[in-house]
């Protein structure tokens with residue numbers, strides 16, 4: 001029995017039906033579930049509660065990015081939902097992250113609060129186009145340091161940067177990595193990817209995996225294959 005499953009399944013579906021159909025087949029001992037902008041915008045807090053009733057810990061992936069007061073209040077609202085993890089954009093700045101951290105400290109059992117660094121769909125050219133020239137890894141390490149200084153418990157990054165961030169910030173700082181693709185899976189819009197076993201070996205704590213499972217002809221078989229790849 002795995003009490004701290006490494007896999008977080010991204011439930012990116014357009015409606016409750018298919019999302020619940022998959023959740024019903026999954027086992028909270030094998031994975032956690034991520035609710036993102038699409039499902040939360042459609043279904044709201046009651047859907048999160050539904051997943052929690054099934055026994056799942058939920059990562060509410062809304063990537064808050066706003067002024068400190070607004071983000072802190074949004075994080076408090078997420079904590080009220082009893083979610084396991086919530087995130088903010090580290091590029092929102094130190095004061096914003098500190099405000100969110102301070103509000104979380106008011107909760108007896110607060111979610112993990114983590115900072116999104118550089119989206120895994122971006123490469124160096126994309127960063128240059130938005131006025132941030134340089135390698136994604138450099139910016140990830142810089143934003144990870146800022147998140148750590150602000151008191152956050154970890155970051156979202158590509159597994160490609162996991163080893164560098166681990167070396168810079170040491171153990172105990174959570175590295176949550178989307179951009180995970182089994183070798184036979186299509187990258188789609190993800191530009192900085194690694195396989196599940198590479199991600200774990202690089203030091204990722206949690207692997208966020210969506211379409212390689214949710215869009216597979218047999219999602220349970222896809223999950224089992226990933227678990228087998230990760231087995232020691």
Ligand SMILES: O=c1ccn([C@@H]2O[C@H](COP(=O)(O)O)[C@@H](O)[C@H]2O)c(=O)[nH]1
Nearest residue numbers: 010036118119120178179208209210211
């Ligand atoms: O940098 C980021 C931050 C978040 N995500 C989210 O993770 C999943 C990945 O889904 P796949 O289908 O495995 O690509 C998705 O919900 C994103 O919103 C990310 O990909 N990259």
